[in-house]
Amino acid sequence: MGSNFYNHWAQIMGHTIGRLKVTIIALTAALAALMSPAMLSAQETEMPVEAVADEAAAGATGYVPMAPTEGKGMATDPRTGEGGTLLKSMTFQDQYTQDGAYALWMHNWILMPVITLISLFVLGLLLYVIARYRKGANPNPSRTTHNTAIEVIWTIVPVFILVIIAVPSISLLAAQYETPPEDAVTVKAIGYQWYWGYEYPDHGGFEIVSNMLSDADALANGEPAKLAVDNRMVVPAGVPLRIQTTGADVIHSFAVPSLWFKQDAVPGRLNEKLLTIEEPGVYYGQCSELCGARHAYMPITVEALPMDQFEAWVLEQGGELPGAAGAAEDAAEIPAEEVEAVSAVAE
Numbered sequence: 001m002g003s004n005f006y007n008h009w010a011q012i013m014g015h016t017i018g019r020l021k022v023t024i025i026a027l028t029a030a031l032a033a034l035m036s037p038a039m040l041s042a043q044e045t046e047m048p049v050e051a052v053a054d055e056a057a058a059g060a061t062g063y064v065p066m067a068p069t070e071g072k073g074m075a076t077d078p079r080t081g082e083g084g085t086l087l088k089s090m091t092f093q094d095q096y097t098q099d100g101a102y103a104l105w106m107h108n109w110i111l112m113p114v115i116t117l118i119s120l121f122v123l124g125l126l127l128y129v130i131a132r133y134r135k136g137a138n139p140n141p142s143r144t145t146h147n148t149a150i151e152v153i154w155t156i157v158p159v160f161i162l163v164i165i166a167v168p169s170i171s172l173l174a175a176q177y178e179t180p181p182e183d184a185v186t187v188k189a190i191g192y193q194w195y196w197g198y199e200y201p202d203h204g205g206f207e208i209v210s211n212m213l214s215d216a217d218a219l220a221n222g223e224p225a226k227l228a229v230d231n232r233m234v235v236p237a238g239v240p241l242r243i244q245t246t247g248a249d250v251i252h253s254f255a256v257p258s259l260w261f262k263q264d265a266v267p268g269r270l271n272e273k274l275l276t277i278e279e280p281g282v283y284y285g286q287c288s289e290l291c292g293a294r295h296a297y298m299p300i301t302v303e304a305l306p307m308d309q310f311e312a313w314v315l316e317q318g319g320e321l322p323g324a325a326g327a328a329e330d331a332a333e334i335p336a337e338e339v340e341a342v343s344a345v346a347e
């Protein structure tokens, strides 16, 4: 009776292990596909620069919102893989900042392999112990409680793994705390219930009010629904930006996944973080701090433009360029005669 039971059990285990093997093989294959060069090179796919340039040229006389590039600065559809592959929709969005690219590399080549290997190793050990040391195969269990060699190994190996993770992790953390340089372009993102305001203190202090477009309007524009806005946060590409965030009422959070950027917008506080967007494009984000009933309906659209087009946009908004304003002010404040008079007194 007893041996019959164990035979039956062993048979079931055999089936289960067989199925697990298939599952492990499938998982490994999926992971390999995820890490494949094709997958990585997808990151380097260039955006149709000409298309953007054409549009920019069209907007030379007046600002025309840039058309987004499918799959860039937005999530891909996990059901259809629209805008990318199905696998791509399971991982991070392609990154358009240095920190983002580094973080994505760390995720793909350090964290995921380490997590996968450890999980498979522990699963393998468990299955081996279940099969090898079951009562039927091992009726008299060992009474061993200590083994110095193996205890040293299972202390040192995890320490070694943690150090491997800590080195890139700490440098990423440090990079994310880098202070914006003095000449960075300042944009102040203000969270309101429930929309965003973008103030340009270096450009005359005008403010853009940004509300979500209806699904119909967004789709008609060729933009993703619930992410498109009427007035975008327009910034120059390729130069350091000083993004300041604050909340007008409750805590919001300014977050754009493809730029590796997330910063809380807290009432009464001014948070500041460096952001350098590497290339022109349209990048979508959302408020990422529960801020009330319409929290899900205050998206962020960042449009990065070449500097000259950004400056043209600023002038169109009634803003002024920092250098020009400064020179004009200097000229206005100190008339030439006064300067002469002052130097005469000094003599």
Ligand SMILES: [Cu+2]
Pocket: 191, 192, 251, 252, 253, 287, 288, 289, 290, 291, 295, 298
């Ligand atoms: Cu909010």
